[in-house]
Amino acid sequence: DQQVKQNSPSLSVQEGRISILNCDYTNSMFDYFLWYKKYPAEGPTFLISISSIKDKNEDGRFTVFLNKSAKHLSLHIVPSQPGDSAVYFCAATFNNNDMRFGAGTRLTVKP
């Protein structure tokens, strides 16, 4: 049961442009959402999060938007840099114990 979905397996953008990664969820109980970044052969690293009581959270070049009615969130990276090339995982949780991850989107930023 895939409760968190990232329907785009890959995304390619030019350096300096905006990267938009999308995530959809099905469980309306989720109340906290996170984005992780993962390089090959490494563990994911936490990037940014948002509580369900907010619709936007910004941290430098990274902004996460949450649309609860559509059960949709997105991560905006602007401007994109080649070092942003990685796999990005969307995650959601509604209790203190577990977290559900999407399948990931591979972002490639071309110089």
Added chain:
Amino acid sequence: SQTIHQWPATLVQPVGSPLSLECTVEGTSNPNLYWYRQAAGRGLQLLFYSVGIGQISSEVPQNLSASRPQDRQFILSSKKLLLSDSGFYLCAWRDRAGGLWEQFFGPGTRLTVL
């Protein structure tokens, strides 16, 4: 500061052999601990989580098991590996007492079952 260790980094095992992957966390007490698997081309699948010593919750039926013999030690085991057990195994921890939702991941173990 907190750190999380996983070993070994890579492992090649024959089908039917046993498995033991170890994860330890430093710099925190009573963390939530997690085992995930990332299979080729797929996302992160939660396998087990633990909220305390001896407390294990399993998310999916499988031939793997987990144990938490000490507060900051989490072990993933199998008596007989299957080909489908190949993947990238990640241990993670969360500071439940600190009220933080973020999970922090270890460097992972690449398991290849032949």
